[in-house]
Amino acid sequence: MDFSELKSVCGGCTIRELCLPAGLSDEEVLLLDQHMAHRQVVKKGDSLYRTGDAFRSLFAVSTGFFKTSILHEDGRAQVTGFQMAGEILGLDAISTDQHICDAVALEDSAVCEITFDRFEELGQLMSNLQHRFNKTLSREIVRDQGVMLLLGSMRSEERLAAFLVNLAKRFSMRKQSGSELVLRMTREDIGSYLGLKLETVSRILSRFHDQQLLDVKGRNVRILDQQGLNKLIEGS
């Protein structure tokens, strides 16, 4: 971790509506801004926090891309999510005051930090912020249950289609192309997240390519047939 530190400025942030300040008035954002710790750079491959670290702060991804993963005692790891701009890291640690996963930057990234004690104080001051934060936590629960559905009852092709469609949606909400994806993670990361082996991920990407659903060139994926992918997810 580390590094260059700049004052966070939610007020001027382009993704403010996708992040903690969502739905707050300008005055409220100002107050939040005053309590944000600082902005940190996290280099590709570095971790923002590791399993077992004491929990002090939440982090909002400002730019870049992260993965979170749990490590099972026997070495097995499970990727539990990928986070992009505006998404919050550290929510799982509130429960025990310890981080229960590793958060690793998959490209050079920046995060905005806010100490959780401060944040809870702010929540008492701004019922609006607290209300939104309740929703943020709940949204994470919904997301996780979506992954449970995926892992528990979808076949490999459906899982991968759902994964790609989800990524595309999140990119396009951020005004980035919703069809030209640059995958920041390895096939192994994708496989871990989807409960598949990396070879299976690779094979299915090739198959989707053959079926003209995608144009795959390494980590550059272009979605050619969004409809086709959606049909797959429904379990045709």
Added chain:
Amino acid sequence: MDFSELKSVCGGCTIRELCLPAGLSDEEVLLLDQHMAHRQVVKKGDSLYRTGDAFRSLFAVSTGFFKTSILHEDGRAQVTGFQMAGEILGLDAISTDQHICDAVALEDSAVCEITFDRFEELGQLMSNLQHRFNKTLSREIVRDQGVMLLLGSMRSEERLAAFLVNLAKRFSMRKQSGSELVLRMTREDIGSYLGLKLETVSRILSRFHDQQLLDVKGRNVRILDQQGLNKLIEGS
């Protein structure tokens, strides 16, 4: 839904420390009590709420046993959890103000209801309550990620062992036997939760029986070798 209604009384509740009032002072519990809506009976097989229902209230399981399940459009269903006394139902609905799963009683049960608007007001009054509730939401995130680990990287025997050990732990926290389990759910429910088919669940239970890990008689399961199960989970 519904049914006989009694005033909730957290103050005198035996599982108060496992439920929303956990960690509150007597005065605070009294205040919470005043805002609880009422106690409701839910008969076996009935649902407390269904997917799509408007979200108004959280429910704390008072007695009994529930399952929650998401239904995929094409009919497939995924059981996302089993809830027992003290556990909170409805957390996922905060995010969208709509329930995104069905909550069905697996035995005659009772729940304590609190409208979420009221609850949020209370949270503003009692920072302690809000703090605990943040932890409750976070704990649900941790639980869900545990299920992701289970579905994503454990083999069928490990999943079932983890499931049984988890159930046993939760029963024993409630002063019930941690070795004599009465499964309230069908093999199919267990299978859905664990991403397995009901036949697989049945076969593994039989295998555990043969290996003297369990004594299985229909839905009555006695854990004979807790250690053995734990060893399985570690992935021997």
Added chain:
DNA sequence: CTTGTTTTTTGATCCATATCAAAATATAGA
């Protein structure tokens, strides 16, 4: 650019779990 390392692709084979089927058992309703 070159070299070593990591990641990705593709093929051949295997196996854990699904599927199909049918009997046995348990549960609920009359």
Added chain:
DNA sequence: TCTATATTTTGATATGGATCAAAAAACAAG
């Protein structure tokens, strides 16, 4: 109680994805 229905067990077989293996491609460091 008896009867109908739902659940569970067990067997036989099939299959989706894992595993093992090796070449190809991409990437990072000097």
